[in-house]
Amino acid sequence: MFYTVGEMARQLGVAASTLRYYDKEGLLPYVERSRGGLRMFKDEDMSWLKTIECLKKTGMPIKDIKRFIDCCVEGDSRIADRLxxxxxxxxxxxxxxAELQDMLKMLNFKCWYYETAQKAGTCSIHQQMTADDVPEEFRHYIK
Amino acid sequence: MFYTVGEMARQLGVAASTLRYYDKEGLLPYVERSRGGLRMFKDEDMSWLKTIECLKKTGMPIKDIKRFIDCCVEGDSRIADRLxxxxxxxxxxxxxxAELQDMLKMLNFKCWYYETAQKAGTCSIHQQMTADDVPEEFRHYIK
DNA sequence: TTGTGATCTAAAGCTTACTTCAAGACTTAG
DNA sequence: CTAAGTCTTGAAGTAAGCTTTAGATCACAA
Known part of the structure; x- marks a missing residue:
């Protein structure tokens, strides 16, 4: 079961040019070619791409992903490195x-801040409020 | 209490050039200047920068952050927009x-995969394993 | 007053991750 | 066999977010 670069791109929700770019960068070492030179993706390539997607979505740069793929290609001698x-x-x-959790707390505070201001019609309501008027979870954001 | 751009940068753990860049992009509308033209940051500017940091760390582009700051500058008429x-x-x-949580699950699986391979000395151990050998939480990653 | 180190500006440069382009080749339906 | 649609390549272009550079200015201490 083979797929062209376009079919593969559609399945993954990315541009075909992105897959060609990954290939050029050495992220797709096992993609076969047809007699005429067209890429022929297999289901196995899909799981490579899922791994790439995982590393990319967690902020790993392309060059580091390539290093990981290179370790995979080298086989059992590099298991420790891969781990x-x-x-x-x-x-x-x-x-x-953890960082996003902190940012979420701050955004929760900001939402509360503007909801309160919206009800009052003005942000200046917050100068008139005492600490007791502020939900406990938000108190450390004021002043 | 005023701070120079360098002092401010040190407190925030960023480069001074970054703060100048933010200023140029219009993210710091309230920073005063000395007679000679040097930026004089106040504690209030610090809380603006904390807000900017929050939006930036959660993936908002600089241009969108500027739009938010612009809403803030316009005052009470834009409370709804800010909210x-x-x-x-x-x-x-x-x-x-939620996405990171999914990626974490996949990485947990990968860690298990390579720990198991490391103990066995080879990745081929995984071809010999049956579904029962795989912790239940990881089963949907195999084949 | 004169260093010295930090700051100023505008403009150019850098890096990452793609995307677009141009010109040609492959594949497949009719 | 031909036409349409998809694919190939290398090279150039793009966008975001800074960083660097150069030459001038500022602030403060000796």
Whole structure:
């Protein structure tokens, strides 16, 4: 079962040019070619692309993804390196989530701030409020 | 209490050139200048920068951050717009966290995969494993 | 007053991750 | 066999978000 670059791109929701770019950068080492030179993607290539997508969505630069792929191509001798990479990326994601959680708290405060201002018709309501008027979770954002 | 651009940059852990760039892009509308033209940051500017940091860390482009700042400058007439912006950003963060959560699951699987391969000394162990050998949470990643 | 180090501006440069382009080749339906 | 649609390549272009550079100015201490 083979797919062209266009079919593959549609399945993944990306542009065909993106897949060609990844290929050029060495991220797709196992994609076969037809006699005429056209790329022939297999289902296995799809799972490579899912891995690439995962690393990309968690902020890994293309060059580092290539390094990971290179480790995969080298086989069992590089298992420890591959583990180190996915493990450190896992920790990076945990840090990202913690940071996003903090940002979410701040945005929750901002939503409350503008909802309150909207009800009052003016932001100056917040100068008149005392700490008691502010939900406890938001108090550390004021002043 | 005033700070120079360098002091401010140090406090925020960014380059001074970044703050000058933000200023040029119109993200810092309230920064005063000394007689000689040097920027004089106040504590209030710090809280603007914290807001900018929040929007930036949650993926908002500089141009959209500027639009938000512009709404702030326009005053009470734009409270609804400001609420709409922070509220939609809040939802964007929730989506980002959900996506990261999915990616984390995949990375957890990859960690397990390579830990198992490392113990066995070869990735081919995974071809020999049956579904029962795979922790239930990871089963949907195989084949 | 004169260094010295930080700051100023505008403009150019850099990096990442693609996207677009041009010209030609492949594939497939009719 | 031909036409339409998709594919190929390398090279150039794009956008975002800074960073660097150059030459001038500022602030403060000796």
């Amino acid at each position: 180190a990479i996915v493990s450190s990326q896992r920790e990076a994601v945990i840090r990202q989530m | 709409a912006i922070v509220s939609s950003q809040r939802e964007a963060v929730i989506r980002q966290m």
